[in-house]
Amino acid sequence: MKNLEELRKLREKAQKNIKLRSQDAKIKVVVGMGTSGIAAGAREVLNKFINEINERDLDDVMVTQTGEKGMSSQEPIVEIREENKPTIVYGEMNPDKVEEVVEKHIVNGKVVEEYVVSVEEE
Amino acid sequence: MAQRLNVLVCSGASCLSSGSIEIKKKMLEEIKKAGLEDEIRIIETGCMGPCELGPVILVYPDEILYKKVKKKDVEEIVENHFLKGRPVERLLYKSPETEKLIKKHEEIDYFKKQKKIVLRNCGMIDPESLEEYVALDGYEALGKALTEMSRDEVLKEIETSGLRGRGGAGFPTHLKWKFTKDAEGDQKFVVCNADEGDPGAFMDRSVVEGDPHTVLEGMAIAGYVVGASKGYIYVRAEYPLAIERLRKAIKDAKEYGFLGENIFDSGFDFDLEVRIGAGAFVCGEETALIHSIEGKRGTPRPRPPYPSISGLWEKPTNLNNVETYANVRHIILKGGDWFASIGTESSKGTKVFALSGDIQNTGLAEVPMGTTINELIYDIGGGAPEGKEIKAVQLGGPSGGCITKEYFDTPIDYESLTELGAMMGSGGVIAMSQDTCMVNTAKFFLDFNTFESCGKCTPCRVGLKQMYKMLDKITKGEGEKGDIDKLVELGESIKKTALCGLGQTAPNPVLSTIKYFRNEYRQHIENKKCSAMVCTDLLTYTIDPDKCKACTLCAQNCPVDCIDGERGVVHEIREDECIKCGNCYDVCPFDAVIKTTGELE
Amino acid sequence: MEEAKVKIPDNEYYQKLEEYINEVKHMPGTLINVLHKAQGIFGYLPVEVQSFIADKLGVPYSKVYGVVTFYNFFSMEPRGKYVVNICMGTACYVKGADRVVEYFKQKLGIDEGETTEDGLFTLTSARCFGACGLAPVLMVNEDVYGHVDRDKVSEIIKKYKEKEKNE
Numbered sequence: 001m002k003n004l005e006e007l008r009k010l011r012e013k014a015q016k017n018i019k020l021r022s023q024d025a026k027i028k029v030v031v032g033m034g035t036s037g038i039a040a041g042a043r044e045v046l047n048k049f050i051n052e053i054n055e056r057d058l059d060d061v062m063v064t065q066t067g068e069k070g071m072s073s074q075e076p077i078v079e080i081r082e083e084n085k086p087t088i089v090y091g092e093m094n095p096d097k098v099e100e101v102v103e104k105h106i107v108n109g110k111v112v113e114e115y116v117v118s119v120e121e122e
Numbered sequence: 123m124a125q126r127l128n129v130l131v132c133s134g135a136s137c138l139s140s141g142s143i144e145i146k147k148k149m150l151e152e153i154k155k156a157g158l159e160d161e162i163r164i165i166e167t168g169c170m171g172p173c174e175l176g177p178v179i180l181v182y183p184d185e186i187l188y189k190k191v192k193k194k195d196v197e198e199i200v201e202n203h204f205l206k207g208r209p210v211e212r213l214l215y216k217s218p219e220t221e222k223l224i225k226k227h228e229e230i231d232y233f234k235k236q237k238k239i240v241l242r243n244c245g246m247i248d249p250e251s252l253e254e255y256v257a258l259d260g261y262e263a264l265g266k267a268l269t270e271m272s273r274d275e276v277l278k279e280i281e282t283s284g285l286r287g288r289g290g291a292g293f294p295t296h297l298k299w300k301f302t303k304d305a306e307g308d309q310k311f312v313v314c315n316a317d318e319g320d321p322g323a324f325m326d327r328s329v330v331e332g333d334p335h336t337v338l339e340g341m342a343i344a345g346y347v348v349g350a351s352k353g354y355i356y357v358r359a360e361y362p363l364a365i366e367r368l369r370k371a372i373k374d375a376k377e378y379g380f381l382g383e384n385i386f387d388s389g390f391d392f393d394l395e396v397r398i399g400a401g402a403f404v405c406g407e408e409t410a411l412i413h414s415i416e417g418k419r420g421t422p423r424p425r426p427p428y429p430s431i432s433g434l435w436e437k438p439t440n441l442n443n444v445e446t447y448a449n450v451r452h453i454i455l456k457g458g459d460w461f462a463s464i465g466t467e468s469s470k471g472t473k474v475f476a477l478s479g480d481i482q483n484t485g486l487a488e489v490p491m492g493t494t495i496n497e498l499i500y501d502i503g504g505g506a507p508e509g510k511e512i513k514a515v516q517l518g519g520p521s522g523g524c525i526t527k528e529y530f531d532t533p534i535d536y537e538s539l540t541e542l543g544a545m546m547g548s549g550g551v552i553a554m555s556q557d558t559c560m561v562n563t564a565k566f567f568l569d570f571n572t573f574e575s576c577g578k579c580t581p582c583r584v585g586l587k588q589m590y591k592m593l594d595k596i597t598k599g600e601g602e603k604g605d606i607d608k609l610v611e612l613g614e615s616i617k618k619t620a621l622c623g624l625g626q627t628a629p630n631p632v633l634s635t636i637k638y639f640r641n642e643y644r645q646h647i648e649n650k651k652c653s654a655m656v657c658t659d660l661l662t663y664t665i666d667p668d669k670c671k672a673c674t675l676c677a678q679n680c681p682v683d684c685i686d687g688e689r690g691v692v693h694e695i696r697e698d699e700c701i702k703c704g705n706c707y708d709v710c711p712f713d714a715v716i717k718t719t720g721e722l723e
Numbered sequence: 724m725e726e727a728k729v730k731i732p733d734n735e736y737y738q739k740l741e742e743y744i745n746e747v748k749h750m751p752g753t754l755i756n757v758l759h760k761a762q763g764i765f766g767y768l769p770v771e772v773q774s775f776i777a778d779k780l781g782v783p784y785s786k787v788y789g790v791v792t793f794y795n796f797f798s799m800e801p802r803g804k805y806v807v808n809i810c811m812g813t814a815c816y817v818k819g820a821d822r823v824v825e826y827f828k829q830k831l832g833i834d835e836g837e838t839t840e841d842g843l844f845t846l847t848s849a850r851c852f853g854a855c856g857l858a859p860v861l862m863v864n865e866d867v868y869g870h871v872d873r874d875k876v877s878e879i880i881k882k883y884k885e886k887e888k889n890e
Contacts, residue, residue, distance in 0.1 A: 001379035002387045004265045007256070010378075014257035020128040021182045021246060022258065033207035043205075047161065050126045062183045063126055065207030136856040139867030173856025321851040322813035359759065359796050360849065400755055400794030403850065417754035418786075419793040435751065478814030478855040485856060516813070552813045566816050570850075576793075681829055703825060708873055 016054075025062030027106060029053075032077035033065040040075035041094060048095040049078075052102040061106060074117050080105060091117035127162045127204060130180040132245055134169025134328055135363070136485075137176040141193065142166075145177055148193050152200040162204060168332015170245030172232050173485040175215065180227055180245070187227035188213040218482075218504060232483050235501050237464070239472050240325075240448045241488045244332030249367055252374040255335040261380050263451035264339050264346075268388040271454075273303065273347050280347075280450070282458025284470035289315055289406075289443030290518070290547045291623075292469070292536035298440055301430035302348040305438035312345045312353035313434060313441040315411055316368075319358065319403040320519030321570065323550035325474040326444035328486055330357070330364040333448070334371035338394060340447030342381065343454060345392045348440045353392065354415050358399040368396050403520075403574035407622050408441050410576065421576045422622035443548070445474060465491030469535035479516075479552035480506045492533040495525060499553055510555040514638065518547030520567045520574075521627030523634025524560070543634045545627070559656035560639040561646050565593040567631035571624065582625030585616040589632060598659040601647035610636060651720030658702045662718050665706075667692045669714035676706035676715060736764050737775060744779045754780060754790055758797055767798045803838040803845035805883050808862045812851030815859040823859050824848060826876040843887060844880075 001007060015022075031037075031046040042065075049063045066079075074091030078101070081087045088111055090101060097115055104110045131137075131146045146164060153162050170178050175189035179199075186209050188199065195213060202208045214223045215230050224230050247254040255261070267276050281296035302310060314337060318326040330337060341353050357365050372394050375381040383391045397415050404410045405420040412434050414420035433439025449471060453461045462470050469491040475498060478484050482504035489498060499505065499512060506512050514524040523544040525532070532538050536546050554563065572586045589612055592605055613629030620626045636643060645651045652660040665676070665685075670692045677685040677693060684700050687693030695706070707715040743760045747753045757780065761772055768791055777784040791797045809815075809824050824835065827846050831839055838845040854860045857869025861879075868879060 001261070001265070001385065004262075004269055004386070007261060007265050010253070011256050011259070011262075014253040018128075018247065018254055018257045020125065021130075025183070031207070033205065035206065038206065046126065050161075064184050065126075067206055067208035135852065136854045136869075139852075139854050139857055139860065139869055173854075176856055319850065321811065321816070322855060324851065324855060360852065397752075398756065398759060399796075400759070401796035401850075402794050414755065415752055417752035417756075417790070419789050421793075476855065478812075478858065479817045484814065484858070519813070550813065552817060554817070558817055563817075566813070703829070704822070705873075 019059070020062075024060065026060040026082065027062070028079075028081040029061060029063045029106075030079040030081060031063070031065045032067070032075065032079075034067050034075075037075045037077065040092075042076035044095055045076045045078060045093045045098055048098040049102070052099060053106075056102070056107065058106065077117070079120075087120040088116055089118045089120065090115045125161055125163045128182040129162060129164045129204075130167045130170075130182065130245065131164060132168075132170045132176065132178040132180070133166045134173065134176075134245070134331065135324065136169070136173035137178055138363075140177050142177040144193050145179070145191055145196060148196040149200065152196050153204070156200055156205055158200070158204055165248045166250075167246060168244045168249045169328040169486060171236075171241070171328075171486040172230075172483060174483050175485075181209075184209070185226050185228060187215055187225075187230065189215050231504070232485070232487070232502055235497065236488050237472050237490050238488050239452050239464075240329060240336075240445055240474055241332070241486065242452075243336065244328055247333065249332050249334055250370055252335060252371070252378060252380075255333070259455060260335055260451075261339055263454035264342050264380065265386050267343050267346055267454055268386040268390055273349070276343065276347050276454065277303070279453060279458040283449075283453045283461035284458075284465075285446065285449055285453060285461065286469065286536065287442060288445035288449070288473065288549070290521070290545065292546060295442065295446055298430055298442065299344060299347050301428065302350075302438045302440040305431050307438040309352070309435075309437050310348055310350040311434045311437055311439040312341050312348065312350045313412070313415070313429075313439055314341055314353070314355040314447055315406065315408070315441060315443045316355055316357040316361075316364065317399050317406045317411060318361075318444075318548060319406045319574075320521075320548045320550050322478050322516075322552050323476050323519060323548040325476050325486055325549055327361050327364055329444050329448050329474075330361070331367055334364075334367045335375065336448045336451060337368075337444055338371055338375055338381065340442075340450035341394065342385070342392050343450050344440055344442065344447065346390050348438070350440065351391045351393065353394045354397050354434070355394060356397050356399060356405070356411055356415055358405075359401060365396055365398060372396070402576070403570070404576045404622070404624050407624055410622070411441070412439065419576075421578045422624070424621060445549075466533060466535045468537055473534070473546070473549055475549045475551045477503045477551050477553070480510065480512065480555040480558060481553040482507050489534075491535050494533050495530040498534070498551065499530070503551075503553065506553060506555045510557065512553045512555055513558075514554045514560070516544075516552040516554065516563065516631070517550070518545035518627075518630075519550045520570045521545060521623065521630055522547045522550075523630045524554070524563075524638060526638045543630070543637060545630075557654050557656070559597075559652050559654035560635040560642045561593065561652070562597055562654075562656045564632045564635040565590070565597055568593055568628070571628035575624065575628075579619075579621035579625060581616045581619040582621065582628065585612055585620075586625070586628055588612060589616075589629065593632065596643065596646050597652075597657040599646070599650040599657075601643075603647065605647060606636060606640065606643050609633075645720070649720045653719065655717060655719055657719075658704070660719050661702050661704075662697065663695055663700060663702065663704070663707060664697075664716050664718070665693050665695055666714045666716055669712050671712050671714070673711070675709050675711065679705040679709045681705065739764055740772075740775070741779060744776070748780065754782065754787065755794075758787075758791060762797060767801050769799065801838075801842075803843050804887070805843060805863050806845045806847060807879075809846075809848045810850075810852045810854070810858070810860040810862075811848045812855060812858075814851075814855035818858040820848075820859040823861065823871050823876065826873050827880075830876060830880055843883070 076093045078090045179188040285295040286292040402420045405414045407422045410420040410422040429439040474488045487502045514526045516524045568590045572590045575582045577583045613633045684696045773787045777787045
């Protein structure tokens with residue numbers, strides 16, 4: 001260990017590993033992972049979100065999961081929750097749509113209207 | 123693939139012994155079965171604190187805490203939670219007041235009221251991973267000290283912080299460091315006291331097992347300030363896991379260059395070695411500890427000279443306890459002023475307490491200095507189980523004393539506790555309810571101190587033995603009038619004349635229980651009565667003929683065959699032969715055996 | 724130091740110990756480390772072993788003996804195959820550890836510090852294991868048992884007796 005610069009590089013690398021435990025998430029992505037959700041491909045959707053978010057180094061986004069939401073016809077369901085904003089619920093998601101939602105909604109703040117199934121006020 | 127869940131399995135001593143390793147193994151299997159091994163990482167962490175709830179599992183990022191997890195629950199957790207996103211409700215924590223399920227671990231009272239500095243990483247990181255420690259700003263303080271601060275600047279920061287020794291006496295840390303720094307010597311040493319001997323205290327163990335690098339970093343910074351190139355960590359042999367983790371941490375730190383030669387290219391060399399104790403409580407005393415590191419009998423010697431002038435191999439030696447070193451890096455990173463803003467006028471920062479005894483939430487709790495005893499034992503500790511009342515707490519282990527409920531609103535700091543006749547000590551807090559006999563408790567501590575007395579000075583070797591004999595007599599119903607005064611007189615003179623801290627404080631548990639619970643002593647002596655029903659010799663067992671169903675179970679279990687009766691004939695205990703072992707009381711399915719104390723009215 | 728006065732049996736235990744001593748000899752104050760190692764190898768520290776250590780480290784035998792007898796961790800008596808170590812920390816004491824000791828005494832017919840005639844069990848107590856959440860706690864060799872009561876004591880003894888039969 002020669003200097004602080006070197007230490008900081010090591011830290012940045014190491015932080016990836018513990019990100020799940022230390023992040024202060026502003027945006028929460030919640031994937032519905034009930035039986036029907038999983039059957040409809042929710043796991044692929046969940047993993048796609050995680051990979052996209054990791055690749056883009058979006059530190060303030062947390063991906064988590066929840067159970068059945070009772071909209072089984074539109075599974076996989078994904079909610080995007082943000083403080084002081086209405087929760088956006090997307091339906092019939094797939095990995096391609098995920099990429100689009102991450103790019104447009106999460107990074108640039110523009111809701112992708114065509115996939116929205118409902119908007120829940122806070 | 124990136125991970126989406128981190129599952130933290132507590133492997134602190136308590137959870138380990140209730141099977142956390144088995145749970146981890148099973149979880150790995152189940153995760154593999156479900157094909158989730160790329161998405162979920164399992165991490166063994168140090169103690170999370172709420173030992174009573176163990177084995178404990180914490181799932182991130184949702185921060186869901188599972189309690190009392192059994193091997194058979196694992197499948198359900200993986201299937202329902204990890205796969206389908208539905209936390210297993212029956213394993214969640216329930217608030218005792220509202221009966222509401224609490225999912226997020228931070229919302230549990232036990233965690234909510236704490237402030238974590240020393241324990242920040244405990245239960246959060248993998249203690250065997252240097253990288254995880256670095257990820258949470260590990261070794262940043264050492265780097266900052268070595269590359270951006272002079273030795274005096276570091277010392278100044280410690281002085282500003284107001285940090286005092288967490289081992290018990292509360293001596294200002296910056297003064298110790300300064301004395302060692304200013305002492306003459308070609309070689310100086312830094313020593314860490316991890317010989318946590320107080321029964322009922324396990325915070326140092328938790329820090330060392332849960333976050334070993336934080337101790338290493340604190341010691342290296344101390345080494346830089348005092349001018350030492352070598353340090354020793356003295357750990358008790360009863361803590362094998364702590365020893366293993368420390369050794370691994372030292373090895374890793376050397377590999378990465380946080381220990382060794384020319385650290386951070388600053389010209390500062392520092393090396394560490396673990397030394398193992400061999401089961402002697404007195405080695406917690408600094409001069410005895412130094413003798414033990416030297417490979418000798420761990421007997422204390424008179425001070426001065428203090429170790430900062432003449433310590434290990436007669437060289438200037440800075441000796442602090444685990445918790446003290448664990449605070450150092452936070453002070454360097456956030457500044458002495460930040461640290462000084464926490465706590466009371468005279469006692470800064472936080473203190474880790476180990477709650478045990480008659481209390482619901484046994485475990486570790488870190489709170490700001492100045493927190494009241496009430497907050498500690500009720501808000502965090504949850505009070506005594508089964509609606510019992512806590513009549514006193516014992517603080518400071520075998521050197522400390524008890525504090526009664528009238529003083530529970532006292533803010534905890536070094537001075538206020540000493541004023542009440544107790545002491546901070548290492549931070550063991552033992553709650554006592556009506557089921558605890560104060561005389562017997564005092565005897566317990568005195569037995570401990572008598573056994574651990576090294577024998578070097580007469581007041582401690584002989585005096586404690588005499589005190590113990592008197593207490594033993596009292597608990598056996600053979601106490602005489604005047605015994606209490608004799609105990610006080612003898613205790614006071616041992617305090618004044620013993621050579622080291624062990625002897626000087628050993629009478630405290632007796633003196634303080636006499637001060638606050640003189641009546642319990644009197645009852646033992648005058649009425650041969652132990653109202654807590656603890657002192658066996660003062661108990662009488664009889665059989666209620668109306669309840670006895672003559673099943674012979676008690677007679678079968680009586681080790682001295684002093685129960686008369688047979689099937690169909692109501693049983694009777696021959697009192698003069700009874701050894702009061704309590705077997706009959708324990709085994710009777712009809713509650714027919716009655717336990718009484720005191721002369722029968 | 725004079726020549727060793729005790730005949731040292733030429734066996735692998737002593738060889739192992741000597742290797743270790745040679746490894747750490749140069750370190751200052753290493754006697755306690757060596758004793759830990761020796762007890763690990765032999766199970767206890769008989770006089771012959773102490774004398775061997777004194778000889779190899781070049782320290783007086785009296786010093787070795789002094790250290791061995793000072794520390795509770797070192798034993799000069801052989802121990803049973805299963806060492807029942809009952810935690811006598813405060814938390815365990817408050818929750819009835821002394822009764823657990825009594826149960827064992829009754830069941831095994833030995834006092835604290837003694838070993839059963841069949842060489843199976845040694846009964847000892849120790850200071851806090853730091854597992855206060857499980858009080859009262861005990862260890863049998865490396866296995867930890869928590870919330871111990873009378874029934875559990877019987878179970879534990881039975882378990883090791885059966886284990887012995889099957890071996």
